Amino acid sequence: MPTKPFALLASRSEDVAADDEYASFLAHTGLRPEELVRIRMESGPFAPLDLEAYSGVLLGGSPYTASIPAAHKSDEQLRVEAELSQVLTEIHERDFPFLGLCYGVGALGRLTGAVIDSTYAEQTAAVEIGLTDAGREDPLLSGLPPSFAAYVGHKEACTVLPPGAVLLATSAACPVQMFRLGTNQYVTQFHPELDRAAMVTRIDVYRNSGYFPAEEADQVIVRISRADVSDSHRLLRTFVERYRTAL
Template identity: 75%
Template sequence: MRTSRGLPCSILDLPTGDAMRVFTAAMKPFALLASRSEDVAADEEYASFLRFTGLRPDQLARIRMESGRFTPLDLDDYSGLFLGGSPYTASIPTEYKSDEQLRVETELGGLLTDVRARDFPFLGLCYGVGTLTRLAGGVVDGTYAEETAAVEVRLTAEGRDDALLAGVPERFHAYVGHREACRVLPPGAVLLASSAACPVQMYRLGANQYVTQFHPEMDREAMMTRIDVYRHAGYFPAADVDQVIVRVSRADVRHSHRLLRTFVERYAG
């Protein structure tokens, strides 16, 4: 079983590039569970994960859940799992979900049940909040939805002490854009970060299961792609697209990216 201690201190003390080289030969790959059917958005998402994790393509398996059945998936084949954002809305009534979304949710639910049972390294971004929160007994709805923007995220006392957030300032900016959010934490969850309009921006279950409502994988280039692809999807009024571009372009979100590299550093090997 993985422990919250992650890598040996002698490895973590190395500069990031050196630490990654140590594990290049022996590490199991990580997996990115993706569900964006638009190729341009899916490719940009994968490129962003590669860029900010420091992984090579052969070290990050992309699993496009929307394209067909993706389970069973043997967790022993991977160092950890990432779950990317999604156009799916987890909290809408079942009758409004497509057959594709229902299949993905069923398969993903089984996989995350295994993740929870083993406390397997997991980092879910945005859609991860919807899926893990509902599965673990919390409440997700539209109460704290946020339009596409860059917001100030504040670490809690527990967040300041959490190893995954090492090196991240107590206050930093990150991109958001979501129609649902966690309103009630699952039992046993530890709140790690909040924002003014969304009380749950990040939490941890067990020692190794993390979710963020914000998008640490997104930089300005990735955000521009998302805005273009999803401008009519309800994340912001389509007529306001120029204003949205201006406000997100001014944001400095570089500190949010650190989470992805730290996750790899902790669990590779």
């Protein structure tokens, strides 16, 4: 039966990182290219977005830091943020199927009243993610074990949840690793789309972007290579299976 595609909202201006991110989403959702429409937000206007054309919306990670003052943001970032807020406002009002990874915490969180700052910034690493009681009962996480490894590496995180949010996952160094709003809006701090090869590409592309000392990139690769993050990928496939909608 024909189904509506999913939309992937992306914002990486570096083609190597952007293409590798898209490949990661395809690999771990199980979608074909025609089933996952990539929208590169940084390349030009993308809003309004016709949500009726899609089964759900995925938001990839981003080099943007949501919590810095507007005066320190580029014109590109300010435009993307304004248009993305327009799209997310509709998603939130409709409780439309949404999964935002990394940047989703800052984008949807700030829109709905969360506190996003650098209190729980994370080094680039693989960490142990633990599901809360609510997480263990959530249908999107039903295929995951109570704890699993996933990749992180962020300059900001959620310090205070937005009103009405349900905390689904946490970690020792970052209390908010995943939350849900409504029934169908999910965001993660961790990166379920990244496997080791994709993480190595990300480290190489962003080695001079302040996530870690550039001269320590090889050490970071050794550190992240010790972990098995395969369980984290299930989240993406479950999202697709749950929300795939017939034409």
